[in-house]
Amino acid sequence: MTDLLAPFYQLRWLDLVDIGLVAYVIYKIILLVKGTRAMQMLAGLGVVLLTLVVARWLHLMTIHWIIQSFLASLILVIIILFQSDIRKALARMGRGPLLAGGHEHEAATLEEVARTAVALASRMTGALIVLERRIGLADYVDTGVRLDAKVSRELLMTIFQVTTPLHDGAVIISEDRIIAARCVLPLSTTSDGSRQVGTRHLAAMGLTEETDAVAVVVSEERGRVSLAVGGKLTQNLDAVALNKQLAEMFQVGAKTSRRLWGRERGNA
Secondary structure (H helix, E strand, O other), X not given: OXXXXXXXXXXXXXXXXXXXXXXXXXXXXXXXXXXXXXXXXXXXXXXXXXXXXXXXXXXXXXXXXXXXXXXXXXXXXXXXXXXXXXXXXXXXXXXXXXXXXXXXXXXXXXXXXXXXXXXXXXXXXXXEEEEOOOOOOHHHHOOOEEEEEEOOHHHHHHHOOOOOOOOOOEEEEEOOEEEEEEEOOOOOXXXXXXXXXXXXXXXXXXXXXXXXOEEEEEOOOOOOEEEEEOOEEEEEEOHHHHHHHHHHHOOOOHHHHHHHHHHHHHHO
């Protein structure tokens, strides 16, 4: 037991600072690549490393040699595979401080989104609003026009007017800010219900299949509001149901949901 604890007795306070800084830098790098293809590739490399450990433990020498030879040029492989993501991560690091942190959506943001969706539906105006959660949406933000504006009903209503150049595509909201508009999202490849919904709904389903984002869709043909989560589409939501589901997903509480309901009833 003493032998196991011996290395810890030799630790200096500078060693602890060194370990803490390295861990923090790794954590921030993970946040930078979160929501991009780089994160999926990193997960794949993790599987490769796990396979290496298992192969060594089971004495599978051929598999062990192949993986070890692959990892010998790991730095070069990472640069080749992640070159575009590395450029994006460095650019994002340059735009914002390394120490910057995120926070969850506030109740006011959800209120503005819900009120906007219901108002647009009453005017038969199509819309697609995406709320980012834990998985970042950097790749999709880059396909649109960056705004970085405070979430407001007036701005969202203006964006989705058919006479504006930003109405076609999705609005992405992150950390209570409208990050970008006119964003291109992947369409769902599932056949379930795909013939009964339009492109906006398929885009909402496609994005939520790949990420944990929440997408609010307004149909311009039927004037109805739908919610996409996990690739599943819940259609024909009224103000009460939409407010309740948003409140539950972002854990703002039943009190906020009732307040949103009351405002929508007052505006009706």
